[in-house]
Amino acid sequence: xxxxxxxxxxxxxxxxxxxxxxxxxxxxxxxxxxxxxxxxxxxxxxxxxxxxxxxxxxxxxxxxxxxxxxxxxxxxxxxxxxxxxxxxxxxxxxxxxxxxxxxxxxxxxxxxxxxxxxxxxxxxxxxxxxxxxxxxxxxxxxxxxxxxxxxxxxxxxxxxxxxxxxxxxxxxxxxxxxxxxxxxxxxxxxxxxxxxxxxxxxxxxxxxxxxxxxxxxxxxxxxxxxxxxxxxxxxxxxxxxxxxxxxxxxxxxxxxxxxxxxxxxxxxxxxxxxxxxxxxxxxxxxxxxxxxxxxxxxxxxxxxxxxxxxxxxxxxxxxxxxxxxxxxxxxxxxxxxxxxxxxxxxxxxxxxxxxxxxxxxxxxxxxxxxxxxxxxxxxxxxxxxxxxxxxxxxxxxxxxxxxxxxxxxxxxxxxxxxxxxxxxxxxxxxxxxxxxxxxxxxxxxxxxxxxxxxxxxxxxxxxxxxxxxxxxxxxxxxxxxxxxxxxxxxxxxxxxxxxxxxxxxxxxxxxxxxxxxxxxxxxxxxxxxxxxxxxxxxxxxxxxxxxxxxxxxxxxxxxxxxxxx
Amino acid sequence: xxxxxxxxxxxxxxxxxxxxxxxxxxxxxxxxxxxxxxxxxxxxxxxxxxxxxxxxxxxxxxxxxxxxxxxxxxxxxxxxxxxxxxxxxxxxxxxxxxxxxxxxxxxxxxxxxxxxxxxxxxxxxxxxxxxxxxxxxxxxxxxxxxxxxxxxxxxxxxxxxxxxxxxxxxxxxxxxxxxxxxxxxxxxxxxx
Numbered sequence: 001x002x003x004x005x006x007x008x009x010x011x012x013x014x015x016x017x018x019x020x021x022x023x024x025x026x027x028x029x030x031x032x033x034x035x036x037x038x039x040x041x042x043x044x045x046x047x048x049x050x051x052x053x054x055x056x057x058x059x060x061x062x063x064x065x066x067x068x069x070x071x072x073x074x075x076x077x078x079x080x081x082x083x084x085x086x087x088x089x090x091x092x093x094x095x096x097x098x099x100x101x102x103x104x105x106x107x108x109x110x111x112x113x114x115x116x117x118x119x120x121x122x123x124x125x126x127x128x129x130x131x132x133x134x135x136x137x138x139x140x141x142x143x144x145x146x147x148x149x150x151x152x153x154x155x156x157x158x159x160x161x162x163x164x165x166x167x168x169x170x171x172x173x174x175x176x177x178x179x180x181x182x183x184x185x186x187x188x189x190x191x192x193x194x195x196x197x198x199x200x201x202x203x204x205x206x207x208x209x210x211x212x213x214x215x216x217x218x219x220x221x222x223x224x225x226x227x228x229x230x231x232x233x234x235x236x237x238x239x240x241x242x243x244x245x246x247x248x249x250x251x252x253x254x255x256x257x258x259x260x261x262x263x264x265x266x267x268x269x270x271x272x273x274x275x276x277x278x279x280x281x282x283x284x285x286x287x288x289x290x291x292x293x294x295x296x297x298x299x300x301x302x303x304x305x306x307x308x309x310x311x312x313x314x315x316x317x318x319x320x321x322x323x324x325x326x327x328x329x330x331x332x333x334x335x336x337x338x339x340x341x342x343x344x345x346x347x348x349x350x351x352x353x354x355x356x357x358x359x360x361x362x363x364x365x366x367x368x369x370x371x372x373x374x375x376x377x378x379x380x381x382x383x384x385x386x387x388x389x390x391x392x393x394x395x396x397x398x399x400x401x402x403x404x405x406x407x408x409x410x411x412x413x414x415x416x417x418x419x420x421x422x423x424x425x426x427x428x429x430x431x432x433x434x435x436x437x438x439x440x441x442x443x444x445x446x447x448x449x450x451x452x453x454x455x456x457x458x459x460x461x462x463x464x465x466x467x468x469x470x471x472x473x474x475x476x477x478x479x480x481x482x483x484x485x486x487x488x489x490x491x492x493x494x495x496x497x498x499x500x501x502x503x504x505x506x507x508x509x510x511x512x513x514x515x516x517x518x519x520x521x522x523x524x525x526x527x528x529x530x531x532x533x534x535x536x537x538x539x540x541x542x543x544x545x546x547x548x549x550x551x552x553x554x555x556x557x558x559x560x561x562x563x564x565x
Numbered sequence: 566x567x568x569x570x571x572x573x574x575x576x577x578x579x580x581x582x583x584x585x586x587x588x589x590x591x592x593x594x595x596x597x598x599x600x601x602x603x604x605x606x607x608x609x610x611x612x613x614x615x616x617x618x619x620x621x622x623x624x625x626x627x628x629x630x631x632x633x634x635x636x637x638x639x640x641x642x643x644x645x646x647x648x649x650x651x652x653x654x655x656x657x658x659x660x661x662x663x664x665x666x667x668x669x670x671x672x673x674x675x676x677x678x679x680x681x682x683x684x685x686x687x688x689x690x691x692x693x694x695x696x697x698x699x700x701x702x703x704x705x706x707x708x709x710x711x712x713x714x715x716x717x718x719x720x721x722x723x724x725x726x727x728x729x730x731x732x733x734x735x736x737x738x739x740x741x742x743x744x745x746x747x748x749x750x751x752x753x754x755x756x757x
Contacts, residue, residue, distance in 0.1 A: 324593055401581060404580035409597075410566075
């Protein structure tokens with residue numbers, strides 16, 4: 001290694017990586033698209049900052065009152081909330097901007113200490129971690145104001161708690177990455193993960209449900225959970241604070257010691273994974289998928305029936321190409337658990353409302369008195385929201401297939417039409433399933449509301465497709481099935497998607513409210529029909545120009561969708 | 566659209582839909598090019614057998630190795646019987662068995678009158694497969710013609726013959742045309 005006197009130190013290597021990230025960001029601003037992405041990301045970051053500041057006020061003031069009143073144990077509840085947010089955010093929400101896989105840096109002569117430190121730095125700068133650290137800091141201030149003598153102890157406990165969370169989050173991601181290295185396991189676990197997230201939504205309603213039925217059962221259930229919760233890090237940190245508030249530093253120190261043991265264990269487990277990565281562990285899919293080679297057989301067998309796929313669609317009134325694209329979309333959906341799960345999310349919403357204590361019995365509640373009637377339109381509105389995932393980034397899972405769509409002798413409008421028809425079918429299926437479930441749980445909703453909701457869905461779907469087609473072509477973003485840590489939708493897509501949904505659902509809600517105020521519920525039907533016609537005009541306008549748009553954006557489409565991750 | 570119907574393309578990214586099986590993909594491509602259902606199914610089966618891809622009917626394309634994906638992309642490019650074929654680095658990353666299969670198919674197509682454009686940085690392959698060569702340097706077409714024409718042009722200009730059998734190789738022709746030989750004279754003083 002001529003000319004290399006010594007490998008740069010840890011600090012210098014981290015500074016170099018920091019400079020690399022800065023240059024990547026700076027260079028991304030060279031074109032208009034990059035600048036627009038930066039502006040929209042900035043707006044989303046500002047919204048996130050609002051949540052962080054709001055949370056800080058909540059955690060700071062709540063910690064102040066708990067400490068002042070001596071409710072040390074309740075502090076554990078706050079720590080549980082922060083810990084869950086810290087752990088779930090990086091997996092579930094990720095950031096809008098480009099993800100940078102720092103393990104790529106291993107090709108350089110990076111010291112293990114630098115690699116380890118970089119892993120922690122990345123973990124610390126994750127938005128979830130930044131928010132959580134800020135909230136912990138505010139809790140520290142809140143407790144310090146309430147009980148100034150507790151400030152040093154609180155700082156030590158919360159610092160240890162933050163370190164535990166940091167190591168745990170990094171350790172979890174590093175191990176999940178190993179488990180999810182295979183496509184199949186990744187998708188299965190992704191499916192289970194989303195089911196779990198949905199199941200969490202039911203915890204509150206189910207507890208309340210059982211609480212109403214049997215308070216005794218509820219109490220015993222919580223009492224069983226309490227010792228378990230106390231033995232876990234947030235519980236231990238909470239107890240360390242609780243005993244500290246009671247000036248019982250022997251027990252407080254014991255709790256802190258156990259918290260430190262957790263921290264050390266997570267640190268060690270993280271180290272195990274990082275050492276494996278540092279030594280060049282290869283988790284790539286291809287190594288496992290390498291096929292067994294067969295000897296060449298020049299003889300060509302006569303065609304067999306197995307070559308003809310069983311599934312086949314011929315949609316009347318549309319071109320063959322649109323039917324084929326529709327068929328392809330159906331195959332893709334059938335092979336993606338996560339895509340299929342989207343189909344059932346509105347059903348979860350209906351079930352959630354069914355478990356809600358605000359059932360029709362609460363006659364004094366102005367809104368929920370009409371729940372059985374309004375559940376159907378609410379679930380339909382949710383269906384529209386879910387559509388944005390697909391309508392506004394239609395080519396997300398196309399990958400290099402987009403090249404075929406661009407070179408095949410088929411107008412791009414036929415491609416978009418096939419995709420839109422599939423979206424329409426998916427939404428219609430969702431709406432029908434919702435109607436069946438609502439009818440089963442609450443009785444059939446009034447026919448007028450059903451018709452109005454279906455028309456609302458029609459207008460919303462057409463409008464979503466009209467705008468979504470253009471955004472899909474102009475701001476495509478490649479997504480992988482079952483991969484969580486990846487670039488989400490493009491900033492522009494998120495921005496326009498949000499605004500469109502606010503307008504569409506807002507207008508729909510306004511129509512329902514106005515019809516109700518005017519005591520003319522039937523008015524919703526002609527209004528939605530007019531909306532649907534207007535949306536159709538917009539859709540035809542958009543579709544007529546999609547070929548030209550696709551041609552002018554073909555470089556963007558192929559560059560974004562065909563890039564190697 | 567008419568031009569697109571008569572050409573087949575294997576781009577760098579291979580233009581595959583990873584979530585389809587090879588059979589589904591070839592059927593889809595065939596029908597997008599206007600083949601009827603029965604013809605698409607028949608050609609799909611023939612191509613799968615020819616490319617030795619028929620033994621894994623349920624495997625998704627995304628789980629194929631690079632060589633298998635390349636063979637499939639090649640099969641998709643020819644399913645509609647194009648008159649002109651554009652191939653971007655068709656043999657890059659392909660093992661020897663797959664390369665032999667692909668070359669055999671290309672030679673049969675040429676024998677039946679098809680025109681094939683292929684790009685490659687491996688000049689030995691170009692020399693072996695192509696009747697005509699075009700050299701692009703810095704985005705400009707700097708030379709074109711049959712191998713013999715190019716060779717004759719350089720020999721006439723310089724009066725040299727270089728390789729053992731007395732003929733200039735394509736690599737020598739290429740270096741002569743783009744002036745790459747000058748680079749070899751340079752030296753990195755710090756490289757051990």
